[in-house]
Amino acid sequence: MEHTKHLWRALGILVVVAVSGVVIRHFAIPDSFGEAGSYRYDALAEIASKPVVHGNDISCRECHADMAETKAAGKHAPVRCEVCHAPVTTHARDG
Amino acid sequence: MEPAITTGYVFPNDLHIMWSLMIVIYPYVTGLVAGAFIVSSLYHVFQQRELRPVARLSMVGSLAFLLVATMPLLAHLGHPERALNIVVTPHFTSAMAAFGMIYTLYLILVIFEIWLVYRKPIIQLARRSRGFKRWFFATLALGVYDTSERAMQVDRRTITVLAGLGIPAACILHGYVGFMFGSVKANPLWSTPLMPIIFLFSAVTSGIAMVIVLYQTLMKFSGKSISGACVQSLAQWLWLFATITATLEILEIVTLAYERSEEWVVVGELITHKIPFSFIGVQMIFGSLIPFLLLGIVVLMRRFLTDPLRNTITFLAAFILLIQVFSMRWNVVIGGQIFSKSMVGFRELYVPRLFEREGIVTALAIMILPFIFLALFNHFLPLYESDQEEAPGAPTET
Amino acid sequence: MPRDEKVEPVTAPEAEDRRRFLKQFLMKASGVAVLVVAGEKVFFSAHAADSEAVPPGTGEDYDPTRHRYVYLIDVTKCIGCGACVRACERENNVPKHHFRTWIERYMVSRTGDVAIDSPNGGHDSFPPEVTGDDITKAFFVPKICNHCTNTPCVQLCPVGASFRSPDGLILVDEKRCIGCSYCVQACPYGSRFIHPETHTASKCTLCYHRITKGLLPACVEACPRAVRKFGDMKRLKDEVSEIIATHQVQILKPELYTEPNCYYIGIGKEVR
Structure with missing residues (x-):
């Protein structure tokens, strides 16, 4: 076809842009994306690795067995130690 | 953030409006994009010849608003630097994920069509000028200086095809925006299949209105005469689309009210007590009824109107309709967030601040940019055709 | 609704991915475990109910495909x-x-x-x-x-x-x-x-x-009142699964068909 040179050039530019877009996108996709669905599978482990703050009464009993017995006999038996006292990690960190 | 003033019971996380002024102007801008494009297609595809004076203006206007359409979104995002995630890892069950693709396709289409329409003036400019300007326009012409009759004919046919493709593209671009709201089942004001249709029709309304305002302003500034036939035709189209839009908007509310379902308890309260000014006052009475009457005069009594009178009435009606469409976006986006998802409580009323990231100044800046672009464009490549010039974008006879 | 439908079969990650996931946990989670298991002292063990048997969790042996969590709230x-x-x-x-x-x-x-x-x-x-x-x-x-x-x-x-x-x-x-x-x-x-x-x-x-x-x-x-219960549908003899299977339980906004995995006991028509 004669007189369509400009259209072919425009189309060429379009193809170049589209191909480079696809290539760039390919490298921009994060690792583990799409392994188990449309999300980054590594995120699961990241969320799971957030620091634990609270323990439970068993953690407290490790050191304060006597207090645990007193509490168990009293009216606060169902209330967890950490509800009124500090969470075990902050407590242990402070010494 | 401090706790907000609420009434009734509001879920504790529902205290503040999440989608602000930016998300109001985003559908407003894309509506103008789609609407202006439809006007240019009325000429290129549907051969409404009296619209020839606004064919170029509406097409370039569509591009001007398209170029800023992403800005309100970027201003709104918590992480604008991650915006491209939406094209890198689009999650296709989300309406929003399609945005990247629809936007890009539409942008390519509009730029390609404008380029073909302006190819001859671009080549002429490249030939006339020197230095950087010459280099710039030669690049724009892609180095091909073919303005033979055969080449022009190829261009005209391609333009018609592109304009034809552009109609569904414009409808998808804006219908999708309506779908984004219409598909949120948690929100009784948004969640209706009517929503994309309402958005689409009000988009065309705002597009035609914007073209009327732009055209008359441009002609005044360039000292040219305004084509009465063109304004008359635009006014007729505007009347039609504005009427359908208002009907759909009322239908949605009437259906909700008549069904008397759980949703109406909260939506009814919202309309009558929380946003009566912007909904009943601005959107319905001032924005829909008055232009309906004004345009009715233009359409039904055209024999008795002089050109300046018709132009003025149409300009006024178009200007009011631009406000109406904005208020509709406001009432949908903001109104839909005033009630909590507990359905028994209302949040604080949202008033955007002047200086904040998503504030009034940002919104004004985004809304002014397209006009600066248009003025710049007009400086090099006129947005209107002189009567002697043979129109490269004219519809083909075949 | 038949309960079996709720318990989906093992989903996407196959054996290889599972191994990878475990490795991830070894690398990322064990650091935390060291942090919370201060010195030789073990601060954490599993829930009081089955405390004797379960060793301190470090997350190293965790396989997400072998669990399916549910939650139960007894409003009464x-x-x-x-x-x-x-x-x-x-x-x-x-x-x-x-x-x-x-x-x-x-x-x-x-x-x-x-x-x-x-x-x-x-x-x-x-x-x-x-x-x-x-x-x-x-x-x-x-x-x-x-x-x-x-x-x-x-x-x-x-x-x-x-x-x-x-x-x-x-x-x-x-x-x-x-x-x-x-x-x-x-x-x-x-x-x-x-x-x-x-x-x-x-x-x-x-x-x-x-x-x-x-x-x-x-x-x-x-x-303190055992209002909230946490369960695992894929665990044998799970207390919460048992209650959901044998008792009248409710969910929030059932009309929206979101299929919540948080169940309620004792909520009435007033609850939003």
Whole structure:
């Protein structure tokens, strides 16, 4: 076809842009994306690795067995130690 | 953030409006994009010849608003630097994920069509000028200086095809925006299949209105005469689309009210007590009824109107309709967030601040940019055709 | 509804991925385990009920495809003390005036008027009621993310930052989230918010960092009345699965068909 040179050039530019877009996108996709669905599978482990703050009464009993017995006999038996006292990690960190 | 003033019971996380002024102007801008494009297609595809004076203006206007359409979104995002995630890892069950693709396709289409329409003036400019300007326009012409009759004919046919493709593209671009709201089942004001249709029709309304305002302003500034036939035709189209839009908007509310379902308890309260000014006052009475009457005069009594009178009435009606469409976006986006998802409580009323990231100044800046672009464009490549010039974008006879 | 349908077969990650996932946990989670197991002293062990058998959890042997979590809230037992809200705040570093869990108070008068409140999400418990009406019944309803099977928030996330994990939880990938807050709009329960500091969506994870190490969610741990129960549909003889299978349980907003995995006992028509 004669007189369509400009259209072919425009189309060429379009193809170049589209191909480079696809290539760039390919490298921009994060690792583990799409392994188990449309999300980054590594995120699961990241969320799971957030620091634990609270323990439970068993953690407290490790050191304060006597207090645990007193509490168990009293009216606060169902209330967890950490509800009124500090969470075990902050407590242990402070010494 | 401090706790907000609420009434009734509001879920504790529902205290503040999440989608602000930016998300109001985003559908407003894309509506103008789609609407202006439809006007240019009325000429290129549907051969409404009296619209020839606004064919170029509406097409370039569509591009001007398209170029800023992403800005309100970027201003709104918590992480604008991650915006491209939406094209890198689009999650296709989300309406929003399609945005990247629809936007890009539409942008390519509009730029390609404008380029073909302006190819001859671009080549002429490249030939006339020197230095950087010459280099710039030669690049724009892609180095091909073919303005033979055969080449022009190829261009005209391609333009018609592109304009034809552009109609569904414009409808998808804006219908999708309506779908984004219409598909949120948690929100009784948004969640209706009517929503994309309402958005689409009000988009065309705002597009035609914007073209009327732009055209008359441009002609005044360039000292040219305004084509009465063109304004008359635009006014007729505007009347039609504005009427359908208002009907759909009322239908949605009437259906909700008549069904008397759980949703109406909260939506009814919202309309009558929380946003009566912007909904009943601005959107319905001032924005829909008055232009309906004004345009009715233009359409039904055209024999008795002089050109300046018709132009003025149409300009006024178009200007009011631009406000109406904005208020509709406001009432949908903001109104839909005033009630909590507990359905028994209302949040604080949202008033955007002047200086904040998503504030009034940002919104004004985004809304002014397209006009600066248009003025710049007009400086090099006129947005209107002189009567002697043979129109490269004219519809083909075949 | 037949219960079998709820328990999905092992989903996407096949053996290879599973091994990879375990490796991930070895690398990322063990560091934390060292941190919390201060010195030789073991601070954490599993829930009191089956404490003897379970060794301190480090998360190293965790396989998400072998769990399917459920949650049960017995409204009839709740006293509105707010211990769960406070525990959640500390455990997950929840910003002020935002809530991953909260408690609502419903007060119904003889005429059927319902007054609902949740001052500061029930964080500081509740002040005496002041409606002045003749209240004939009142109750507290704790709320968390419902971790819906058919969830609108994940469906609407444009970038795949919100997702449903193989163990049935709705989680947010903070590194992918663009902060568009579409998911906040989509959640019918108001469970999500945009974190004021990270500017990403944030929500209840059922304390994923705890449950993957064999611990209970902080809110369950903190509750003095055993209102909140945490279960695993894929575990044999699971207490919660058993209750759901044999008792009348309710869900929130069933008309929206989001298929919540958080079940309720004792909620009435007033509950939002």
